[in-house]
Amino acid sequence: MVKVATFFGMTFGAFLFWQTMDKVHVWIALHQDEKKERMEKEIEIRRMREELYREQKEKDSLA
Template sequence: MVKVGTFFAMSFGAFLFWQTMDKVHVWIALHQDEKKEKMEKEAEIRRMREEFYQQQKEKDSLA
């Protein structure tokens, strides 16, 4: 009976461990996606800002 209880407890513990690891994996993936999106937005802002500065330089040089 002790062996059956131990087996059940270990199986349940393994199940809880894998469920927790799955949730941690999903959280990490979402966090990385958020970081990637933030970096892409910042890069787009930098590109647009640089383009705007170039347009201003062209206008200033023509004027």
């Protein structure tokens, strides 16, 4: 009886551990995706700002 209860307890503990690890991996992956998207947006904003600055500089030099 003790062996059965121990086996059940260890099996249940392993199940909980793997479920928790799965959730942790999903959470990490989502945050990495969010970070990547945020960095891509910042790069795009920087690129647009440089382009607008360049256009303004050309406009000022022509005037």
